[in-house]
Amino acid sequence: MGLIEIKRKGFKCERCEHEWIPNDIKQEPTVCPKCKSPYWNKPRKNNKKK
């Protein structure tokens, strides 16, 4: 066995770029565990009008 890289699905905060792997991937966290932002999964790209 050599060194391998295991990739798991995780979440990344759009605000502080913190990455973490939850115990239950199906359960989206309500806030970022680091910056506590409830908008961790909402990128700030709402400036464009359409």
Ligand SMILES: [Zn+2]
């Ligand atoms: Zn964050």
